[in-house]
Amino acid sequence: MKEDAKMNRESVELKFVVDTMLGDLARWLRILGYDTKYSRSYEDWQLLRIAENENRVLLTRDRGLYWRARRKGLQAVLVTSDDIAGRLYEVSKKYPIRLYVDFTLTRCSICNTPLIKVNKEEVKDNVPRPVYEKYHDFWICPRCGKVYWRGSHWIKIEEILSQVRGMINEWKRARTSKRVKL
């Protein structure tokens, strides 16, 4: 029963549109596999229009814009944290996103295109030699050509995601204990 509920929730995949001040959040959501629109040139009216027309959750640091979205009945999250862990936590509290990387879902952090797994030989000329020798799994963005692998930077990504999972678990525990007391 629990599993069914989980699957239902995940079957409607969330999509986001992110304001110009939250570029790092947009990149992380793409890595986590969410279709996320972001451009430094988006004006407020464009963000609202995209959220409305494409049924995307608006993520913004702008309180005024957040309330404009809410008054229009749009889905939105006001993101106030200054660091990425805090920002992911704020989104997760309202929309339970995956807090782990599944490369079959990952999108290019630069252009939002789903990645394709490639044979190692195909990226031979696109990555530094030591990287090519050390790693075996590579993915490529079919649109902009950026190559991805789980390099040393990956440890930091896993650490941050683990931190956010911890924050969410703590938050859920606090909510449950509050309910029990009532």
Ligand SMILES: [Zn+2]
């Ligand atoms: Zn790309």
